[in-house]
Amino acid sequence: MEKILEVKDLHISFHTFGGEVQAIRGVDFDLKKGETLAIVGESGSGKSVTTKSIMRLLPESNSEIKKGQILFNGKDLAKLNDKQMQKIRGKDISMIFQDPMTSLNPTMIVGKQIMEPIVKHQNMSKSQAKERAIELLRLVGIPKPELRFKQYPHQFSGGMRQRVVIAIALACNPKVLIADEPTTALDVTIQAQILELMKDLQKKIDTSIIFITHDLGVVANVADRVAVMYGGKIIEIGTVDEIFYNPQHPYTWGLISSMPSLDSQDQELYAIPGTPPNLLNPPKGDAFAARNEYAMQIDLEEQPPMFKVSDTHYAATWLLHPDAPKVEPPAAVKLRQRKFPEIKEGN
Known part of the structure; x- marks a missing residue:
């Protein structure tokens, strides 16, 4: 399948009063045409910083791409200036933000806000852009789009506002x-x-999606592949079935064990002990070592490489080294593996 986006050895730092925060420390992934890649992890793991760097939306005053490439259609986005990025941002790469109320201008009717990227990037007249905006409102499931076109964001419910934001993001296909x-x-x-709605729209306009979330239940419904982030790195990546039913990294085990399920109604939910690392002074070895009950001496001294589990599944944990002791995953993970043994055997 054709790769539409490639991120290679990306390093991003923020310069603060306390020192240099090494927020992203060597991230590698690609996005294929028509697929949905979910990026999951705790708050502060680097999910949003990674994707905002693709859009070049990080503050120039204190952020710096220190190393790496962001390749899109043969161009390295990391090297483009703001004027060059304006031709790509909104037209070829769009973003849906977390809170629709802060994404919309409260002083403008929603129709004009949808029209803006259409007029800027599609070379349409205002009358054509208006027709397209109404069509998009209809596409994202907003009833009476001709009437809604003239209304302000405060006249929409939260779900409807998010549909408007999606319409704006999809305006230029x-x-x-x-x-x-x-x-x-x-x-x-x-x-x-x-x-x-997003799954349905993806089929209609054949776009590729990067979906950022901390909710693994959401991932199961939308993703084709999953990248798990921790401490500014991708520590495991694979198909959605591989990550859910045959995870290899202890951090992924912890995330899955902390998910409520119908089978664990009488059990106390698992919580990963400790807190994420301080990236002002990143740890020498594996960033998860201090919270990892399976950590070995080498975890404290050296960062693990990405070990291959299958052609589509890789994990950065010393437990996959041939000389590492055999460790059984937690009960919640083993329960999933018993339900879907063919995924584990397929690897």
Whole structure:
């Protein structure tokens, strides 16, 4: 399958009063045409910083791409200036942000806000852009789009505002759509509707999606592949089935064990002990070692490489080294593996 986006050895730092925060420390991944890649991890793991760097939306005053490439259509986005990025941002790569109310201008009717990128990037007249905006409102499931076109954001519910934000993001049929926790501010029922809408729209406009979330339940419904981030690095990546039913990294085990399920109704939910590392002074070895009950001496001294589990599945843990002791995953992970043994055997 054709790769539409490649991120190679990306390092990003923030310069603060306390010193240099090494927020992203060698991130590698690619995005294939028409697929959905979910990036998961705790707050502070580097998910949003990684994707905002693709859009070049990080503050220039204190952020710096120290190393690496962000390749899109043969261009390295990391080397483009703001004027060059303006031709790509909104047209070829769009973003849906977490809170729709802060993404929309409260003083403008929503129709004009949808028209803006169409007029700028599609060379349409205002009348054509208006027709396209109404069509997009209809596409994202907003009833009476001609009437809604003339209304302000405060006249929409939270779910409807998020649909408007999606309409703006899709206005120019982008090749890549970045969704930064787009359902976090919504209740569960509306969340399900928005996720279903995004899956349906992806098929219609053939776009590739990077979906950022901390909710593994959301991942299971939308993703083709999953990248797990921790301490500014991707520590495991694979297909959604491989990550859910045959995870290899202890951090991924912890995330899955902390998910509530129908089988664990009488059990106390697992919580990963400790806190994420301080990236002002990143640890010498594996960033997860201090919280990892399976950590070995080498975890404290040396960062693990990405070990190959299958052609599509890689994990950065010393437990996959041939000389490492055999460790059984937690009960919640083993339960999933017993339900779907063919995924483990397929590896």
